[in-house]
Amino acid sequence: MIAELVLAMLFGLLLLGIHRKVIARIQRRPGPPVWQEILHAAKFSFKTTWVPATASGALFAGIVLVAVGIWTAAFFVMMTGGSLLIIFGIYMLHKIVEHAFGLSSGSPYGKFGGVRSVISAASEIPLFVSVAVIGLFTGSLELTEITAWEAVHGPLFFTAFPAVVAMYLVLLSKMPFGPFSIVESKELVSGYKTEHFGAWRAGLEVCNGLKTTVLLATFLLVFAGQLPVLWMVIGMILLTVSLSFACAVTPMLSPFDSVTIQSLVTALMLVYAGIVFTGVLP
């Protein structure tokens, strides 16, 4: 499983590289090579490293370990077909991790990024409703049981399409350069990760690689069912390219607009969940 863990991390970084490349090509820029994010992680790992004088040392360094640790746990849960609730519980924890990243450094850029990560928690509410709808249809939140249900009844992609859209929005809110990426907006330099440089940033890149793989693979598992590995890889690449298109053609929203749109999607999803609840359950 450790070899798979390292491969998943590298593949996630490759997907983030493809994401940057596609955005650049749409915007008529050459863009970086697709393996740029892997080089990025390697580059940061041998940069000069220290803890800033204004930082809370234990939190500043410890949060990097927590970030990698929680997505390692999420990877294990996904690979063993565990509970969707645990994976999305970890997704919620990542919000706290972003907050701690930002607040640990003592820099105002990091602090604003950390505060915005709390504001953007609105993106998690459509997630809860989507998970509830999946539970209503399949009667379980275990990935193995969801995929078994799909093997009999067909992919949830067709059965619960509004949940697909809501979950897609959740993925979009986690992609860099997206309309909801207010936590690392350029007016905040790099947002919550501004002061984490050198080995700390390399650790964060490892976390981002794992996070990307886990979220995209979970999306496919939940809505397309259990696919062969090759189809899973192709699906994840296609999903990344579609997210890149959305990111490339959409300007970054202001924090207020970002929260408003996500709240509206939540309201629509609640109506949908109500319809499913009355229609599916006796």
Next chain:
Amino acid sequence: MTGRIKRVAGRLAACGIVACGAAAALYLYGMLPFWAYAAVTVLGFPAAVVALFLWWMADEGKEDIPFIGY
């Protein structure tokens, strides 16, 4: 970052790698339950990765004060 911290990082990286490798081997031979293997990896992998990065960094710098506002 001092030379002492770099030495500690090297030892931590070695411990993390050995722990993850040993847990994987023990699990493979059925001597460790899956949950224990997963727990060791979740704790050991981040420590190994970050400590490895800290250990092999090319240079060591002196801490500074970042921009803290006007």
